[in-house]
Amino acid sequence: MAGPGRPPGRPKTAPPILAPQAEAFLEMLAAERGAAALTLDAYRRDLADFEAFLRGAPAASAGADEVRRYLARLDATGMAPRTAARRLSALRQFFKFLLTEGLRADDPTAVVDAPRQGRPLPKILSEAEVTALIETARRDESPEGIRLSAMLELMYASGLRVSELVALPLGTVARGERAILVRGKGDKERLVPLGAEARKAIQDYLAIRPLFLAEGQVSRWLFPSRAASGHLTRMRFGQLLKDLAVKAGLDPAKLSPHVLRHAFATHLLSHGADLRSVQQMLGHADISTTQIYTHVDVERLTTLVKTHHPLAKRGS
Structure with missing residues (x-):
């Protein structure tokens, strides 16, 4: 009984009881894989939900059609694709266990596609x-x-990754050329052009760069610092950007080095750049990664179709 002034404790909900095969699966996770209590509880709830969908039939008896209908039910209730994919992952591991233990001759989840999560x-x-x-x-x-x-200026003009920006060698820009050679992911090199404003900002900086070096110090980095890496860190640059956002009257939560890279790509596309060129400047191995920027420029593309497509002109 609760003492004076103390609210009664909330009664604990008993864990759902599963069919024997599902209970054996959870025992295996605990004994052989050392699964934590929270992990076991999550698996138990996922399997219990599936068995409830099967109206009490054991999960081990389900076929591919039942799994597909279950995923369709989750989608119809508005469940996030990521959560539904986790539910399917639990079922995949369960049926793999049954197959390994000889409790089932097939895996019905092998022919079921995971929910599309989008990007x-x-x-x-x-x-x-x-x-x-x-x-x-x-x-x-x-x-x-x-x-x-x-x-x-350099990041917005080039779309560099922040890791590429802070670790630029001094020699990359020392000659004031119209393009810089960047070594990106997988040690791949790409040539990125720079506009006049960015080149001027770099030259202005180079004039005062010695102030960031100790007396007699020599550094190969464009942006030297006392950090262990020898150059300004990504975290420090991110902090400086957020401070700048406040001074400019912008929401600092909206700004990060990666957001500047997004701005570079989006603004290029909105001014007519082709996707393949943007892909090359960003250093994306696959153009599908670059295509996400087309989704944020729908208004311009819609206007483009209305203005230039022959059927659109005929309709107007």
């Missing part, structure tokens, strides 16, 4: 927001401000 759209900065960031950075004439301005 989340990237966060986007408008051109006006990027302009506000650049102009705010330019107004800070301190060495730190000049460095941040150069990093910002």
Whole structure:
């Protein structure tokens, strides 16, 4: 009985009882794989939900059609594809266990496709927001401000990954050329052009770069620092960007180095760049990775079709 002023404790819900084959599966997870209590509880709930869908029939007796109908039911109730895919993963492991133990001759989940999870759209900065960031950075004439301005201009002009930006060798930009050679993922090299504004920001920074070096210090990095890596870290650059967002009147939660890379790609496409060129500049191995940026430019593409497609013109 609860004491004075203490609310009675909430009664614990008894764990659902499963068919013997499912209980044996959970025992195997605990004994052979050392599954944690929370993991076992999640598997138990997933299998219990499937057996409830089967109206009490054991999960071990289900066929591929029942699994498909179950996934369709989850989708109809509005369950997130990622959660439904986790439910299917639990069923796959369960039926694999039955197959291994000789309790079943086939695996019905082997012919069932996982729910399509889609790819989340990237966060986007408008051109006006990027302009506000650049102009705010330019107004800070301190060495730190000049460095941040150069990093910002360089990233927006090239679409570099933040890891590529902070680890740029000094020799990459020392000659002031119109393009830089970037070594990206998988040690692959790509050539990325730079506009006049970015080149000027870099030259302004190079003039004060010695201020970031200790006396007599020599560094091969474009953006040297006292960090163990010898160059400015990704985390520090991210912090500087968020501070800049506040000064520019933007939501700092909306800004990160990766969002600048998104802005580079999206704004290029909105001004007519072709997808293959953007893919090459971003260093994407597969163009399907680049295609996500077409989804954030639907309005421009719709206008393009209405303006140039012959049937659209005829309809208007």
